Amino acid sequence: MKLSEIFKHLFEPELIEEIEQKGKFVSLKESEILLDIGQTVRVMPIVLSGLLKVSRLDEDGRELLLYYIGPKESCAMTFTCCMQQFPSETKLVAEEDTELLTIPITVMDEWMMKYKTWKSFILKSIRVRFNELMKTIDQIAFQKLDERLVYYLKEKSNATDSKLINLSHEQIAKDLATSRVVISRLLKKLENDNRLLLYRNQIRILGEM
DNA sequence: ACATTAAGTGATT
DNA sequence: AATCACTTAATGT
Numbered sequence: 001m002k003l004s005e006i007f008k009h010l011f012e013p014e015l016i017e018e019i020e021q022k023g024k025f026v027s028l029k030e031s032e033i034l035l036d037i038g039q040t041v042r043v044m045p046i047v048l049s050g051l052l053k054v055s056r057l058d059e060d061g062r063e064l065l066l067y068y069i070g071p072k073e074s075c076a077m078t079f080t081c082c083m084q085q086f087p088s089e090t091k092l093v094a095e096e097d098t099e100l101l102t103i104p105i106t107v108m109d110e111w112m113m114k115y116k117t118w119k120s121f122i123l124k125s126i127r128v129r130f131n132e133l134m135k136t137i138d139q140i141a142f143q144k145l146d147e148r149l150v151y152y153l154k155e156k157s158n159a160t161d162s163k164l165i166n167l168s169h170e171q172i173a174k175d176l177a178t179s180r181v182v183i184s185r186l187l188k189k190l191e192n193d194n195r196l197l198l199y200r201n202q203i204r205i206l207g208e209m
Numbered sequence: 210a211c212a213t214t215a216a217g218t219g220a221t222t
Numbered sequence: 223a224a225t226c227a228c229t230t231a232a233t234g235t
Contacts, residue, residue, distance in 0.1 A: 144223095145223070178223075179223085179225070181223095181226090182223060182225095185223095199232095200231080200232055201232095
C-alpha cells in the first residue's frame with residue numbers, strides 16, 4: 001500500500017513526502033524482536049500493518065504485557081526514550097507479521113517544530129498510551145487475575161479485530177506474569193460460563209465479554 | 210507408531 | 223494463586 005494513502009488523513013502532504021524520504025521500511029516476522037530491554041533506541045517506529053507487543057520484565061525476569069501497538073500507531077515509550085538516547089526499559093516484539101516505518105530521531109525535533117500534525121500525532125500517542133498504562137496499573141494493583149484475564153482477552157480481540165485468539169495458555173500466562181496452570185483453570189471456568197470456547201492454541205470468544 | 214507439546218486436574222502449600 | 227506431579231488430548235515426524 002502507498003504511504004500517502006495510509007497517512008492522507010493524518011499528515012500534510014509535505015510531511016508525508018519527508019516521511020517517504022527519511023523513513024525506513026521494515027518488515028518483521030511474527031515473534032521477531034524489534035527492540036530489547038537495554039538497547040538504545042535510535043529510531044521511532046510507526047506501525048503500518050500488523051501488531052507490536054510492548055512488554056517489560058519484572059525482577060524475576062518474567063514478562064508483563066503493557067500494551068499493543070496497532071496500525072497507524074506509534075510507541076510513546078520509545079519516543080520518550082529515544083529523544084534523549086536512553087536505553088529502552090521495554091521490549092518490542094512483533095505479535096504477528098508486521099510492517100512498519102522507522103523514523104530516525106534526528107529529524108523528529110525538526111518535525112515537531114515544522115509540522116503541526118506531527119506534533120499532535122506524537123502528543124496524542126503519548127496521551128493514549130498513558131491512559132492505557134493507567135488502566136493496566138489499576139488492574140495489577142486492584143483487580144483479581146480472572147478479571148485481568150478477561151480484560152486481556154478483550155484487548156487482544158480488539159487489537160486483532162477477531163473473536164478468534166491464537167494463543168496458547170502458556171503464552172497468555174507469560175503476558176500476565178503467572179503460571180500456565182492458573183490460566184488453564186481460569187479459562188476453563190470461563191468456558192463453563194459459556195463466555196468462550198477452548199481449542200488447542202486457540203480461543204473463541206462468545207458474544208461480548 | 211512414537212515423540213513432542215498443549216491442556217486438564219487433584220493435591221499441597 | 224503458585225507449584226508439583228501426573229493424565230489426557232492434539233499434533234508433528
